[in-house]
Amino acid sequence: MSEVRFGLGGMPDWLEPMVRFCQRCGSELTFGAIEGEERDRLSCPRCNSISYVNPRLVVTTLPVTAQGEVVLIRRGIEPAYGKWAQPGGFLEIDETVEAGAVRETLEETGLLVEPIRIVGLYSRVQAAVVVVAFEARIVSGTAAVTRESLETRAFAADAIPWREIAFETSVRALTDWLAGVLSNRKGFGGTVG
Numbered sequence: 134m135s136e137v138r139f140g141l142g143g144m145p146d147w148l149e150p151m152v153r154f155c156q157r158c159g160s161e162l163t164f165g166a167i168e169g170e171e172r173d174r175l176s177c178p179r180c181n182s183i184s185y186v187n188p189r190l191v192v193t194t195l196p197v198t199a200q201g202e203v204v205l206i207r208r209g210i211e212p213a214y215g216k217w218a219q220p221g222g223f224l225e226i227d228e229t230v231e232a233g234a235v236r237e238t239l240e241e242t243g244l245l246v247e248p249i250r251i252v253g254l255y256s257r258v259q260a261a262v263v264v265v266a267f268e269a270r271i272v273s274g275t276a277a278v279t280r281e282s283l284e285t286r287a288f289a290a291d292a293i294p295w296r297e298i299a300f301e302t303s304v305r306a307l308t309d310w311l312a313g314v315l316s317n318r319k320g321f322g323g324t325v326g
């Protein structure tokens with residue numbers, strides 16, 4: 134997605150073909166100024182409804198083992214095939230953020246987790262998503278390769294494969310998680326490696 138350009142209304146170019154028609158009546162939308170709106174938007178010339186285009190939420194976890202290692206998957210699907218990322222996916226319309234993160238983690242790793250805290254919230258405008266990353270405790274299950282992964286592996290904090298991480302948002306989430314781990318160690322009077 135490095136070649137993404139931004140077009141109508143700030144949309145990434147790949148998104149434009151998906152929002153060409155009115156969701157209410159099916160007519161082709163037009164783009165421009167609308168009374169009462171602070172920016173130009175897509176709207177329907179037939180039924181006058183405005184089509185708001187917003188980012189979607191991606192729910193992810195950083196599952197942490199009893200040894201303090203973080204579980205990552207090597208992606209078996211595009212984008213970023215073959216690179217490492219935390220488990221996650223799109224939040225469904227009928228689930229809470231925590232439930233979605235748990236479901237996606239189970240689907241992609243075979244691990245049942247319990248979200249503990251939000252590590253961070255990250256925008257990725259090229260993909261029109263917002264990514265939430267939870268630190269999560271592993272409750273049960275066995276790490277497995279699944280339909281969407283080539284490999285599932287736990288990494289010690291000093292063994293994270295930084296150069297092979299799939300997304301900038303994953304790098305940011307792992308960096309923020311690591312900062313929390315290190316400051317906790319300091320807090321307990323331990324040494325920081």
Ligand SMILES: [Zn+2]
Pocket residue numbers: 155156157158159160177178179180181182
């Ligand atoms: Zn319409």
